[in-house]
Amino acid sequence: MGSLAGKVALVTGAAAGIGLAAAEAYAREGARLVLADLNAAPGDAVASRLRDAGTETLFVATDVTDPEQCRHMVEAAVERFGRLDVACNNAGIGGEANPTADYSVAGWHQVISTNLNGTFYCMKYEIAAMLRGGEGGAIVNLASVLGQAGFASAPAYAAAKHGVVGLTRSAALEYGPQGIRVNAVGPGFILTAMTEKHRVDPEVDALLRGLHAVGRMGTAQEVAELVLWLSSPAASFVTGSFHAVDGGYLAR
16 A cells, blocks of 8 residues: 555646656555646646556646636546545746846746746645545645745746745645645756756756756656655645755755
8 A cells, every 4th residue: 555545636737747757656656646737638648648557547637827727627636536635736837037127027927827826726726625625635836946045037937936935834824723734845957848948058957967966957756756755644744844855956
């Protein structure tokens, strides 16, 4: 029996990267899965593959910038499985690279809408479902090392991820008495499609690797292991916390 046997876990941004790795980790530990992603075709493909491997899996195409779609996502989870125990709010974008005075207003709204508002919309409906279930739950929000530090030419991303950390801590205080734990994970630079464009240039790749004490970038699977632990009963006394998985990035 896995650590999440009998539990229902929801993952946003589940079609690739950290979201996919989290979904696979949850499946390994026996959870039934609700996967959500803006991109329907790859999301459906992931769900199909996990079902073929023996995991009960539902895919719901979801744009997290739309609160009604977030509500529908959670309602679909409860309708299918009768409950919601775990949620990993991972969906996010990187946004443009410009200093603050040159950052476009449209770009600012896009990043805030996806990375911060989207996390809030998901939490709003996930928490309500967990409260109705009456057995508590665990929510893990994907922040970033930039939820604790600044980064030149990424003002919207850093602001959104700082906001995710504040939202996480506030919700943990509000719902701890009802048995709902809420934590944030702060990855460093991870080998995903979001960072791929930066790694094309060998000098930029070397710079990014050098920002981490271990001298390399992380993998989605390494982040997923922390997400899994925070979602499991092993972390029963952990809530309202920010946990870096950053190869020593924030130790600088």
